Amino acid sequence: MPLLLDRRMLMAFGAAAALPLLAPLSAARAQTPALSPADAAFDALAAAWLEANLRLSPITATLWGDHRYDDRLDDLSPQGWAARRDSASAFLAQLSAFNTADLSRERQVDAAILRNSLAGEVWSHDTLQAHLWDPLIYQSSVGSALYGLVARDFAPLPTRLASATARMSGFPALLGQVRASLDPARTPKIHAETVAGQNAGLVSLVDLLLAEAGALAPEAQADLRAAAAVAKAAIAEHQAWIDTVLVSQAAGEWRLGADLYDAKLAFALDSPLSRTEIKAAAEQALAQVRAEMYDIARQVLAGAAVPPTPPKPTADQEQAAIAAALELVYADRATPETLIAVAQAKLDAAIAFVAANPIVTPPTEPVELVLTPEFQRGVAVAYCDPPGPLDRELPTFYKLSPIPEDWTPEQAESFLREYNNWTLEGLTVHEGTPGHYLQLAISNRHPSVLRSVLWSGSFVEGWACYAQDVMVEAGHRDGHPLYRLANLKFLLRVITNAILDIGVHVEGWDEAKAMHLMTHDAFQQEREAAGKWTRARVSSAQLPTYFVGWREHWSLRREAEAKAGAAFDMKAYHDTLLGYGSPPVRVSRQLMFDLPVG
Template identity: 30%
Template structure:
C-alpha cells in the first residue's frame, strides 16, 4: 500500500473537529499532553509533503498554498528532513510517559517507532521510498517521474480556475523535482549505488512511455479535460502543453540520460548486499518494514516452516477436487492457464475483470456485520493500474480514501498480463486489498475519533499487511468460498505466496540469490507465471524487507486470537477481538502483542 501524510492545523482537536464527525464522548475527552507535540509534527510533515495534504483534502484554508506545490526532492531538502527527524525524535523521547494514559502511550510508542526507524535508515547516504525504504531514489517503483503524473491525474481536483492555476504550477514544480532526483541519481552512482541492470531496463521503459508529445501526454490531457468540464478557459490546455514541452520533457530527458549512463555500468546482482553498507542496510530495512527484530536467518526459517504447513493444506484441498498429479504449485499453474478461469486478453476482458472484483467487494461487505461491530462509512472501488505504469507496478495495491470521503478508497489491479489473474486469484486479492483487508482497516482508522490525526495517517507494513493477510483468512471463515472450492485454493496459494516471500526476500538480500533463482522458486513453489513472478521479484529488489512483513504480521494477529480463545473459552467473541486489535490504528507488531495481552487480561 502507498504512504499517506496529512496535517494538523492549530491543535489536534481543532482539525479533527473540522474534518471528521466527533462523538460526544470524544468531544468531552480531556486533551492529551501529546496534542501540542503531535500538532507540530504534523504541521512539519505536511509542509514537507504537499502531495499528502491534497490526497487527504487538507490543502485548504491556511494551507491552501500547498495546493500549488510539490515536495522538495533536492539533496539539501533531504538533508534538512533528516535533521528535522532527529530533532523530532529527541522531542518525542523527552515526553514523560507517567503523564500518559495507556492509550496515549500506544500513540507515543507508535510515533516514536516511525521516527526511530527513519533516523536509522537516514544514516545511509542514498535511497528513497518505494512502499518502504529503498536503496534507490529512482527505479521502476520509485521516483516522481511515475508518482507525480498519477498524483495529478487522480488526486488534484479541478473545480475552479484557481485549481487549474495550481495544476500548472505543479507541472512546473514537477520539472524541478525531476532534476533534483536526477542529481541524487548522479550522487548515488558516484557512490556505487546503482540499481541492477534489469531494474534500470524497466525504469527506462517506463520513462519512455511517459516521454510523449504534449498532444499525447496524460498530464496535459487531465488538465484539458478538467478545465473543459468546468467551463474554464481553453488556454489552460495550451499553457499545460507549453510547460510540458519546454520544462518537463527536457528535465525528463536529463533523467533518462542519467539512467542510461547508470545502465552502462550496472551489474546483474539483485540484492542490496552488493552495495556499500548493503549488509547493514538490509537489517535496517527489514526492521523498519516488519517492525520486528528478527534476523534475516530467522525470517528465512520462518518462511520455510510456514510454506511447508500451508503447502500441505493446499495439497489436501486440491486432492478433494480431483487434482492429484504434480506438486501443488504445478497443479495451480495448470488451473491458472485453463481458459475457463481467465478473462479475455482484451480491453473488454480487462473491464470484465474489474467489474468482477467490484462484485466480490460488494458481496463480502454484506457479510461483514456478522464479525465486525463497526464498519467504515467510506466508499470503496476497484480500478485498473494505469497502463503507463503497469510494467513496473506491483500486482495489486490499495489507496486509502480521503478524510472527508470525497475520494473513495481505491484498489488497483495490474492487468498488463491478464493471464496472471485467473478468477480464483482475483477474489482473494480483492479481499486483501479491499474488504475486509486494507480498506477496512484504514477506513476504520481514518474514522476513529479517538486517534490523533498523526496516528490515523501513519502506517506500519507489518500491521497493515498482516491484517490484510488475516482478512483473506477471515473471508474463508465467513463462508466466501463455501460455493467456490477453487477460490479457497486460490486463497491458500496466496498464503503460500506470502510465506515464500520471506524465503525469497532474505534469499535475495542476505543469501545472495540471483533474480533467476528467485523467479524459479516462485514458479516451482506456487505455480506463478514467470512474468508475474518476475514482476514480484523486481519489486523486492528495490524494496528490501517489505515482502516479509505480510506473513510475519499475519502470524501475530493469529497468535493473539488463538491465545484469547485458549484463555477465554466460550467467552471469546470474534467481534470483540476485531474491535480490540483495530482500536488503535496501525501499530508496531510488538505494540500489537501488548494490546492483545492487555485485552485478554481485561476480558
C-alpha cells in the same frame, strides 16, 4: 499486493523547528481528550510534527487531505533532503525528553510509533542514503503531485485545475532537483530501467488534466495549456536524461547486504523478530501449506489415473499432484478484454458477502475499481490507494493494471493463468473487502491523525492476507475446494515473499534460484515470477511484511479465542482490533489485553 504509497515514504521535508498547528488540521478530527499535562504536551508535539510535514511537503498535504498547499511542490533538492533529516532529528530529540510513563495508553502507542518513524528517517538519510541512488522514490512524489489533484473530487474541478496549472509550471525545477540529487554511478541498473518505463507515463497525467480544460474560463484554459506544454517539455528532458545518463551510467548495487537489510527490516516491521527467525518460520510454513494443498489435490483429483496421489507422497509426487490440481484452477479465467469487468463483479460480491455475514462491521466509505495509472505500473499488478485521513469520506481506489499491449500472447496467457477467476477472488478480497479498503477506511477514522498516517506495514499487509483466510473460513464461494486451493497458493506467495527478499538482498541469490522458489516451490506462473524478481530488486524489507503480519494476526486471534473460550465473537474481535487503527500487531495485543505498551 502493496499499498499504493507508504505514507511514511511521502513524509514531508519537515522543518527543524516545531510549527504551530493550523485550523484545517486541528478541526479535521477530534483527538481523544488529554488526561494529563503530559498528554497535552505530547499532543502539541504530534500536532507540530504533522503541521511541519504538511507545510513543507505540499504533495503529502494533498494526499493526506489538507489542501492549503495544492498549488505548490516539494523541495526534492539535496537541501530538501537535509532539511527532512534535520527535522526528524529535532523532533526525535523533543520526543526523547518525554517520560512516556506519564502518558495515557493511547499517547504511549502514538509516541512509540512516532519514535520508530523519526529514527527511521534519520537512519535512512544518514546510512541508507536512498535519496542518492533510488530514482523510484522520486517517481512516486512527482506523479502524485498531479494525480493527487485529479483523482478525487475534494474540490470543484476549476479549483483543482488551477492548482495543477501552478504545479505543472514548476516541473522543470522539480525534475531538475531530482537530477541534482541522484548519483547515476550509485544507481542500480534495474532501478534506472524501471523508472525509464514509468516516467513516460507522466505525460498521460498531463493529458488527463488537459482533457478537463473545458471546465475553465478561456484565460484559465490558456494558462493550463501553457503549463501543460512546460510540464511535457520537462518530462521529455528528464526522459532524455534517464535514457542517456541514468541508464547508461547506472552501476550501483541493488543488494542491501546483511547490515543495511537488518536495520531497514527492523524499522519496517517495528518488531523484535530477526531475519533468521522470519526465514525459519517461513520455511516451516511453506512445507505446511504445500502439505495442505496436497490434501486438497487428492480430493479434487480423486478417480484420476494420473498423477498418483498416495497418502504419503514423495517430493515429486506432491509437486505433480498440486500442479495438476492447480490446472483446474487456471482453467477458469478471464480474457484480456473481460479481466476488469470480472474483478468488478468480484469486488461487488465480496462487499455483499461481508455485509451479510458476521465477519466485521463494513465501512460506509466508497470504493472504486480503476486502472492503475501508467506512472505507477511495472512493480505490482494491483494496489490499494486509500484517501488521506483528512479526506476520508472520498473513495478508496482498488487499482488493477491491464495486460500490457506489447506482451506476446504467451505472456498474456501466463498472466491470466496466474490471475485466474479463483485467484482474482482472493486478490479482490485482499485489496478490497475485508482487506485493505475496509481496514484502512476504519483506520482513517481513528482520533489520532498521527496513527492514521504512520500505519504499520506488517499490520496492514498482514490483515489483508489474514482477511483472505477469514473469507474462506466464513464460507465465501461456498467453501469450494478450488477457492481454498487458490487461496493457499496465494498464501504460498505471501510466505515466499519473505524468503525471496532475504535471499536476494542478503544471501546473494541469482535469478535462477529466485525463479525456482517462485515457479516450483510456490507454483507461480512465469510472468508473475518475472515481475516479482523485478520487484524484489527495486524494493527491500517490504515483502516480508505480508508473512510477518499474517502470522502475527493469526497468533493474536488464537490467543483471543483461547482467552474468550466459547464466548469468542469473531465480528466483535475484528471490530475491536480494527478500532485501534493500524499500529504494529504486537501493540494491538498490548491494547487488547491491557498490557504495558512498549
